[in-house]
Amino acid sequence: MGKIELSTKVNRSLSRYINKRFEKHIRPMLMITRTLLLLSFTTLAFLAQGQQQIVNGSFENWENLGKQIEPVGWNSLMSADLCTICSIGAAQCVFQEKNGRNGKGSCLRIESKSALGVIVNGAVTTGRITAPTIRPSGAYNQTVLSDSEFQLPFKDAPDSLVFWAKYSITDKSDSAKVSFLLHDNFEQTDPPRDQVSLQPNGAALKTFQTAGDWQRVSVPFDYKKNGKSNTHYLLATFSSSHKAGKGNSNARLWIDEVELIYNRSEQAFISND
Numbered sequence: 540m541g542k543i544e545l546s547t548k549v550n551r552s553l554s555r556y557i558n559k560r561f562e563k564h565i566r567p568m569l570m571i572t573r574t575l576l577l578l579s580f581t582t583l584a585f586l587a588q589g590q591q592q593i594v595n596g597s598f599e600n601w602e603n604l605g606k607q608i609e610p611v612g613w614n615s616l617m618s619a620d621l622c623t624i625c626s627i628g629a630a631q632c633v634f635q636e637k638n639g640r641n642g643k644g645s646c647l648r649i650e651s652k653s654a655l656g657v658i659v660n661g662a663v664t665t666g667r668i669t670a671p672t673i674r675p676s677g678a679y680n681q682t683v684l685s686d687s688e689f690q691l692p693f694k695d696a697p698d699s700l701v702f703w704a705k706y707s708i709t710d711k712s713d714s715a716k717v718s719f720l721l722h723d724n725f726e727q728t729d730p731p732r733d734q735v736s737l738q739p740n741g742a743a744l745k746t747f748q749t750a751g752d753w754q755r756v757s758v759p760f761d762y763k764k765n766g767k768s769n770t771h772y773l774l775a776t777f778s779s780s781h782k783a784g785k786g787n788s789n790a791r792l793w794i795d796e797v798e799l800i801y802n803r804s805e806q807a808f809i810s811n812d
């Protein structure tokens with residue numbers, strides 16, 4: 540066997556050996572790396588679509604413990620802007636209930652009351668409750684642009700709002716209410732007090748009861764009026780009596796696990812996978 544023949548044989552054997560090693564060890568590693576990279580990109584694409592959630596939607600975090608207790612991220616009558624007479628009648632309407640919807644953690648309890656002869660609607664809001672006069676129908680909630688305590692900056696466009704609720708009233712004397720308004724860079728009011736507040740970018744509104752027990756409530760966002768772009772804030776409110784100054788002073792509303800659902804992001808995630 541000549542030197543050249545021997546060298547060719549050795550080269551072939553070496554080449555076969557390298558191919559075998561590549562097939563056995565390197566290729567699987569490359570496949571795994573490729574899969575991991577694909578998964579990372581998919582996850583990044585998924586996150587980039589934005590899935591902003593409500594602050595403290597499970598009501599586990601509370602501040603000003605004691606007389607003026609409020610869930611973190613939310614405001615009640617205790618931090619409201621009230622007329623002098625109204626502030627005399629202002630009562631604690633928002634409480635931390637130890638035992639959340641699933642028996643763990645805590646949840647929010649809102650109570651309607653009777654004060655100075657009128658029904659005080661229990662409420663929490665991401666804005667500020669304002670009552671310029673003692674007339675209940677004049678009260679409203681508002682995003683306050685100059686104070687970060689009374690605003691929830693929000694850029695996304697969720698498809699629906701989902702939460703767990705238990706409501707004590709089962710007859711016609713009262714109903715609970717939820718109102719989530721996505722709005723532009725202005726001081727949205729709820730109920731609307733001006734022309735611009737009448738047309739939020741998106742709204743999830745519902746008046747409801749729960750047959751006295753915990754129920755999962757789902758409310759779609761309606762974007763028909765102004766579309767999904769240009770949202771700057773979310774003015775969110777839960778109330779234990781749906782009509783201003785009316786209803787049942789024994790109304791009790793429990794809320795837990797508030798979540799915003801993004802259908803389109805989930806579909807994009809599935810199709811990319």
Ligand SMILES: [Ca+2]
Pocket residue numbers: 597598599639640643644645646795796
């Ligand atoms: Ca909870």
